[in-house]
Amino acid sequence: MREVVGTRVRETVRTRAREAVGTRARAVARARALVRHIDAATPPGRNRAVDALRALAILGVVGGHWLVTALVSDSGVLHAASPLRYMPWLAPISWVFQTLAVFFLVGGHMAARSHAAARRRGIGYGPWLAARLGRLSRPVAAVLALWTVIGACLSLSGTGPDTVHTLLKLALSPLWFLLVFAVLTALTPLVSRLNPLWPLAVVLHVDLIRFGFDGPAGLGWVNVAAGWLVPYTLGAAWTRGELTRRSGWVLLLGGAAGAAGLILWGGYPASMVGVPGEPVSNLDPPTLAVVAFGLAQCGLALLLREPLRRWTRRPASWAAVALVNLSAMTIFLWHQTALMAVTALGLLAGGPLPGLHTVPDGPGWALTRLAWLPPFAVALAVCWAAFRTFERGRPKRRGGGSRVVRVHRGPGAGAKAARHV
Numbered sequence: 001m002r003e004v005v006g007t008r009v010r011e012t013v014r015t016r017a018r019e020a021v022g023t024r025a026r027a028v029a030r031a032r033a034l035v036r037h038i039d040a041a042t043p044p045g046r047n048r049a050v051d052a053l054r055a056l057a058i059l060g061v062v063g064g065h066w067l068v069t070a071l072v073s074d075s076g077v078l079h080a081a082s083p084l085r086y087m088p089w090l091a092p093i094s095w096v097f098q099t100l101a102v103f104f105l106v107g108g109h110m111a112a113r114s115h116a117a118a119r120r121r122g123i124g125y126g127p128w129l130a131a132r133l134g135r136l137s138r139p140v141a142a143v144l145a146l147w148t149v150i151g152a153c154l155s156l157s158g159t160g161p162d163t164v165h166t167l168l169k170l171a172l173s174p175l176w177f178l179l180v181f182a183v184l185t186a187l188t189p190l191v192s193r194l195n196p197l198w199p200l201a202v203v204l205h206v207d208l209i210r211f212g213f214d215g216p217a218g219l220g221w222v223n224v225a226a227g228w229l230v231p232y233t234l235g236a237a238w239t240r241g242e243l244t245r246r247s248g249w250v251l252l253l254g255g256a257a258g259a260a261g262l263i264l265w266g267g268y269p270a271s272m273v274g275v276p277g278e279p280v281s282n283l284d285p286p287t288l289a290v291v292a293f294g295l296a297q298c299g300l301a302l303l304l305r306e307p308l309r310r311w312t313r314r315p316a317s318w319a320a321v322a323l324v325n326l327s328a329m330t331i332f333l334w335h336q337t338a339l340m341a342v343t344a345l346g347l348l349a350g351g352p353l354p355g356l357h358t359v360p361d362g363p364g365w366a367l368t369r370l371a372w373l374p375p376f377a378v379a380l381a382v383c384w385a386a387f388r389t390f391e392r393g394r395p396k397r398r399g400g401g402s403r404v405v406r407v408h409r410g411p412g413a414g415a416k417a418a419r420h421v
Contacts, residue, residue: 039315048312055324058101064097083360091270102293108235199229227286251299258292338379
């Protein structure tokens with residue numbers, strides 16, 4: 001009897017093992033088919049390096065926020081903290097993950113190219129701008145609607161105003177960037193031929209008045225437009241074919257030298273992101289140091305164009321880049337919500353938990369925070385699944401707008417459309 005039972009158990013185990021192997025093989029086959037489909041459906045003339053730069057810029061911002069944003073639980077109240085305040089030697093992290101200049105570079109390049117193409121097709125400014133901004137407004141509306149409800153529920157449930165303010169500020173902080181981006185997009189016909197030295201000169205004079213002559217601090221907000229106009233107009237110059245490989249080296253070396261000099265001898269903070277409690281932020285509003293650093297980033301991006309073109313010729317690499325670009329705004333707008341969702345679940349599970357709710361005041365916190373990145377990514381994937389349709393909207397009619405991949409119908413696969421974001 002025991003031998004019979006043992007034989008049946010072994011047969012069951014072998015059967016389950018074969019089924020598991022078969023399931024994995026089918027999953028791998030489906031993934032490879034999807035990769036081949038995306039590569040085959042991509043228009044031959046598409047500049048894949050541009051999409052790769054935008055994907056890297058988005059992922060850089062997300063990774064940076066997840067690494068330097070801490071929600072500390074103190075007597076039932078959540079408040080934001082940054083490891084850069086307690087461990088200033090971590091400032092180089094902000095040099096790697098603060099990639100907004102690259103996003104504005106790519107945004108200026110794509111907007112200038114899109115506007116020129118629209119004019120050639122006889123499309124007016126109004127319809128062109130509505131199409132461009134429509135890609136931003138739908139996902140923004142979803143974020144605002146959900147967090148309006150969450151904020152109201154938290155207030156009605158008796159949550160302290162400090163906690164509510166902290167959560168809302170983190171959730172909605174990405175919107176300032178999109179507002180600036182939308183304004184610059186609307187001004188594309190006016191600024192597409194503007195020499196980047198003009199807005200750079202504005203930033204220089206604003207900082208000179210603010211810091212050199214003790215001018216009003218409010219004057220710094222002029223740099224919100226002028227500072228990001230520098231990489232945006234560089235992107236337009238890229239569209240006109242004015243940025244060569246030599247330009248990339250000049251921007252990289254000159255920008256890096258300028259940023260280093262301003263930090264070492266000009267008194268600017270070393271961190272390229274804001275640090276709570278510090279008297280001066282390089283980012284809020286932008287300073288000459290962060291603009292110089294952005295020039296270096298733009299130079300590096302220009303130098304990476306050819307290597308990225310070669311890398312994205314690989315179907316698997318291109319599929320990853322295309323999928324990020326399809327949901328770029330969803331990823332950007334919901335990554336802070338994902339962080340807060342994991343934080344809240346951790347509190348419900350019996351927090352405070354190290355690296356999630358504790359003060360970021362030592363290397364131990366930094367190492368533990370790395371372990372929380374996968375849960376943040378899972379939470380972001382849930383947000384992506386729930387809200388990605390707001391970014392894609394209705395499929396455009398044939399011939400309207402550029403696409404990452406073409407509409408393609410495969411046997412039993414249905415229509416697959418992936419639009420440029």
